[in-house]
Amino acid sequence: xxxxxxxxxxxxxxxxxxxxxxxxxxxxxxxxxxxxxxxxxxxxxxxxxxxxxxxxxxxxxxxxxxxxxxxxxxxxxxxxxxxxxxxxxxxxxxxxxxxxxxxxxxxxxxxxxxxxxxxxxxxxxxxxxxxxxxxxxxxxxxxxxxxxxxxxxxxxxxxxxxxxxxxxxxxxxxxxxxxxxxxxxxxxxxx
Numbered sequence: 001x002x003x004x005x006x007x008x009x010x011x012x013x014x015x016x017x018x019x020x021x022x023x024x025x026x027x028x029x030x031x032x033x034x035x036x037x038x039x040x041x042x043x044x045x046x047x048x049x050x051x052x053x054x055x056x057x058x059x060x061x062x063x064x065x066x067x068x069x070x071x072x073x074x075x076x077x078x079x080x081x082x083x084x085x086x087x088x089x090x091x092x093x094x095x096x097x098x099x100x101x102x103x104x105x106x107x108x109x110x111x112x113x114x115x116x117x118x119x120x121x122x123x124x125x126x127x128x129x130x131x132x133x134x135x136x137x138x139x140x141x142x143x144x145x146x147x148x149x150x151x152x153x154x155x156x157x158x159x160x161x162x163x164x165x166x167x168x169x170x171x172x173x174x175x176x177x178x179x180x181x182x183x184x185x186x187x188x189x190x191x
Contacts, residue, residue: 001186002033003118004078006071008085008096010041015124015165016084019157019175023082023122026179032080032186037071039095040085044068046094047101054109061102072103079186080118081146083137090129092136100140107144115145118185120178123156124165130156149185151178 005024009016017036024034044066052062059076060069075081083099085092092100107113121137123130134154141148155178157171158164165171 001079001190002035002077003027003080003082003182003186004074005034005036005082005084005122006039006096006099007036008040008083008093008099009124010093010095011086011162012038012041014086014162015157015159016040016086016122018163018165019122019124019171020082020084022172022175023120023179023182026176027183030180030183032183035074037074039071039099040093042067042095044095044098046098047105049105053106057110059106059110059113061106063102068099068102071099072106075103076107076113078117079189080120080149080182081114082120082122083140084122084124085133085137087123087125087129087133090132092133096137100137104140104144112145116189117146118149118182118189119146120149120182121155122175122178123154125156125158126160127158130154147185147189149178149182151175151181
């Protein structure tokens with residue numbers, strides 16, 4: 001079993017990826033393979049609603065010049081998907097939104113490639129707005145027929161400067177519990 005986690009923050013060692021690592025460490029302790037993919041800070045294009053993915057049905061987006069098709073193949077091959085984003089003005093990053101829109105459209109156009117996979121949102125926040133980001137990511141999971149994984153609290157960690165989430169004890173516990181819940185679910189799905 002494998003979980004792929006996407007870091008929507010342009011900071012490669014910021015709070016979002018630190019939270020993702022916390023979840024992935026727990027998953028690995030549970031025997032689940034993980035991979036973290038850097039999305040934030042990359043030049044990606046949003047969906048243009050050209051409908052070519054529905055016409056071609058080749059599991060790909062016709063927009064080229066970015067890594068989106070590679071990322072989508074990782075999503076389609078994985079058993080579980082975690083999408084992480086920092087909170088930017090009470091919303092997710094543009095790169096995270098592009099990933100959600102293009103992967104969701106290609107999945108739907110090709111027979112619901114994300115259906116019945118486990119999905120979890122992870123959000124880094126300074127103070128407020130995280131629940132909107134959390135909801136936005138979870139909308140992909142709901143419309144794609146995925147099973148959304150929760151934790152002991154909303155899947156978020158609080159911190160502004162890189163590394164500050166490491167001091168958020170409740171956030172750290174939430175990420176550990178999220179990893180345990182996702183591992184449990186994946187094992188049940190795999191039975």
